[in-house]
Amino acid sequence: MHELALAENILEIVKGSMSANGGGKLKSVKVRVGELAGVVPESLDFCFTALINGTEMESAKLEVERCDIVAHCLDCGTDSIVDGMTFKCAACGGGNVKVISGNELQVIEIEVEDECDNN
Numbered sequence: 001m002h003e004l005a006l007a008e009n010i011l012e013i014v015k016g017s018m019s020a021n022g023g024g025k026l027k028s029v030k031v032r033v034g035e036l037a038g039v040v041p042e043s044l045d046f047c048f049t050a051l052i053n054g055t056e057m058e059s060a061k062l063e064v065e066r067c068d069i070v071a072h073c074l075d076c077g078t079d080s081i082v083d084g085m086t087f088k089c090a091a092c093g094g095g096n097v098k099v100i101s102g103n104e105l106q107v108i109e110i111e112v113e114d115e116c117d118n119n
């Protein structure tokens with residue numbers, strides 16, 4: 001299951017980042033997923049929740065931000081957002097394009113609640 005491996009990966013990044021920053025309680029994790037990464041956000045969220053269930057991170061939320069597919073035209077040099085699955089340049093209409101964005105899966109934000117804060 002693709003999403004499970006990704007969720008494990010995300011969790012590793014989160015743990016690494018948290019221990020580097022002195023720990024605390026994980027509140028939320030924001031990830032950016034490209035349209036081409038083949039990730040179903042609901043499924044990723046489900047796997048992530050299953051992994052943190054029963055750990056001290058179990059109240060954390062996973063936020064998934066979708067990002068567009070961007071194609072770079074090799075003919076005219078324009079970068080355009082790919083709408084649907086038609087890979088052509090929005091400026092000149094040419095099909096000589098290279099996808100430069102849309103495959104990513106990145107952890108972009110980790111929010112940690114400071115244990116010293118409220119109670």
Ligand SMILES: [Zn+2]
Pocket residue numbers: 073074075076077078089090091092093094
């Ligand atoms: Zn073009």
